[in-house]
């Protein structure tokens with residue numbers, strides 16, 4: 368079983384790539400919606416939540432955990448790896464491929480405040496940015512709108528515009544989605560950004576990494592999986608979670 372964890376519904380954007388790549392595996396998805404959003408929260412609190420969710424996955428019998436949340440990866444993945452023997456796959460900030468492919472020399476990154484403060488993001492930026500100008504914007508209001516299941520319309524457009532307009536004005540030709548909630552808004556972001564901008568979603572690469580890792584640890588004698596997903600949430604209302612999972 369593979370545990371997939373996010374502060375809310377955003378991790379579904381990674382889960383759907385995992386299912387596409389490994390349809391026969393069994394998954395347990397955990398949405399920590401009672402505590403969403405993680406973005407502005409204290410990293411110590413996120414470590415606590417990530418540890419509690421890991422304990423839950425271990426009780427379920429998971430053999431691999433995908434932290435399908437950039438903010439939780441930034442705050443908690445080194446703690447999790449140091450305290451548990453189960454392997455974890457975290458979110459990679461996809462700024463490296465965007466920087467390497469940029470022709471205009473300007474790249475936009477959309478993420479939460481917590482992700483921008485993370486060591487992995489800062490070290491990747493320091494290593495690869497070079498002469499490329501990286502414009503960071505916290506996606507204010509975007510997680511909340513996706514959690515409500517509102518994925519398009521004038522309000523969403525206004526929120527997206529506020530985030531991406533400064534990137535477009537500066538000449539960005541790539542916009543990196545540094546939060547797993549944002550791929551649900553990718554059609555709006557692409558429409559508003561126009562054809563000359565590539566929107567980068569790291570989820571497929573994270574799913575490939577999970578597959579590689581699973582191939583290394585999987586016990587060939589183990590019971591055959593059936594290709595199922597169990598959905599769990601720390602909030603009582605799971606209607607949006609199930610709706611977005613069926614998209």
Ligand code: DGL
Pocket residue numbers: 373374375377378403404405406407435436437438439479482510545546547548
């Ligand atoms: N989906 C999350 C991420 O990738 C968390 C967003 C939030 O809870 O603020 O960062």
